[in-house]
Amino acid sequence: MLRNFKTILALSVFVFFSSCRSELYEAEELFDGKRYEEAISSLNAYLFFHVTDVKAFHLRARAKEELGDIPGAMEDYERIIQLDNQYAQAYAGIGIILFNQEKYKEAELWLLRAAKTDAEDFNILYHLGRALLMNENYTLAEEFFLKAKELNEKHPQLHFYTGMARAFRGDVLGCAASFNTYVQLEPNNMVGRYNRGFALMRAGYLEWALEDFDAVLKTDPNHTEALGKKGICLAQLGKTEGCNYIQQAASKGSDYAQSHLDLCS
Numbered sequence: 001m002l003r004n005f006k007t008i009l010a011l012s013v014f015v016f017f018s019s020c021r022s023e024l025y026e027a028e029e030l031f032d033g034k035r036y037e038e039a040i041s042s043l044n045a046y047l048f049f050h051v052t053d054v055k056a057f058h059l060r061a062r063a064k065e066e067l068g069d070i071p072g073a074m075e076d077y078e079r080i081i082q083l084d085n086q087y088a089q090a091y092a093g094i095g096i097i098l099f100n101q102e103k104y105k106e107a108e109l110w111l112l113r114a115a116k117t118d119a120e121d122f123n124i125l126y127h128l129g130r131a132l133l134m135n136e137n138y139t140l141a142e143e144f145f146l147k148a149k150e151l152n153e154k155h156p157q158l159h160f161y162t163g164m165a166r167a168f169r170g171d172v173l174g175c176a177a178s179f180n181t182y183v184q185l186e187p188n189n190m191v192g193r194y195n196r197g198f199a200l201m202r203a204g205y206l207e208w209a210l211e212d213f214d215a216v217l218k219t220d221p222n223h224t225e226a227l228g229k230k231g232i233c234l235a236q237l238g239k240t241e242g243c244n245y246i247q248q249a250a251s252k253g254s255d256y257a258q259s260h261l262d263l264c265s
Contacts, residue, residue: 024056036063054080054087061093070097088118096127104134115144122151126158133165141165156185160195167203175203190219194226206233224249228257235263 023046030039043060050056061076074097080090095110111128118124125148132141142165148158163178179196186192197212213230216223231245243264249257 024053027056027059031059031063034066036066039063040067052083054084054090057083058087058089058093061090065093065097073097086117088114088121088124091117092121092124092127095131099127099131099134104131107131108135119147120151122148122155125151126155129165130161133161136168138165138168142169154185156182156187156192159185160199163196164199164203167199167205172205175200175205176208190216194223197226198229201229201233206237209233224252224254225256227252228254228260231257232260232263235260 023042027039027042027046030036030042040060040063043056043063047053047056047060057076057080061073061080064070064073064076074094077090077093077097080087084090091110091114095107095114098104098110099107108128108131111124111131114121114124115128125144129141129144129148132138132144142162145158145162145165148155149162152158159178159182163175163182166175166178179199183189183192183196186195193212194216197209197216200206200212201209210230210233213226213233216226217230220226227245228249231242231247231249234242235246236242246257246260246264250261
């Protein structure tokens with residue numbers, strides 16, 4: 001009789017935990033299918049019995065982010081840290097949310113903590129580099145971008161932001177190499193050239209920027225933003241025809257060109 005009871009109990013425990021694993025697997029599939037509300041509902045049921053499962057909390061936080069429930073996501077990330085203060089993705093999750101809210105100083109601190117906990121995660125290193133770039137710490141930003149490159153050298157935006165960091169440091173050859181790699185990896189070459197031109201313009205390399213804007217306009221003469229930025233480069237170089245391009249772009253609805261009409265006054 002006792003042996004039968006133990007057998008039934010063991011089977012019940014096995015069925016219970018198998019069911020729980022099934023619920024978590026189902027939630028992951030729902031998340032992957034972008035059915036975020038259903039994923040959260042499934043995770044709520046799972047977490048009712050597994051109140052310390054940090055991976056389930058992490059998945060729920062990500063689902064909440066996708067639905068725009070940022071306070072709810074932050075709450076889950078903070079709960080994870082309470083349960084496991086070495087869970088790097090929770091620090092990164094908070095840091096990326098703060099970055100998207102343009103709170104770059106705070107984002108940097110959270111992402112640094114994430115990187116200290118896991119120095120081999122591409123996403124953490126990449127976003128930390130971006131936060132440092134926004135905080136004008138160009139040397140350290142480049143260091144983290146290069147660490148990220150060791151993990152994934154085929155990420156186009158990584159080379160773009162590395163080029164930005166090098167441009168602001170005054171590394172002309174380095175920024176050119178990074179931007180060239182970015183254009184090669186960017187699936188849409190004209191998008192790559194436009195973005196490279198804009199970055200070069202912001203960094204003060206106006207002649208190089210003009211080459212990219214001219215290439216974009218040759219392919220698409222109606223690219224209003226490239227037209228406006230070409231005009232800005234020319235105006236800053238003292239070329240009077242630049243104002244004509246700025247005014248044309250502004251009349252076609254370019255807010256960026258409109259904000260630079262003072263160059264022609």
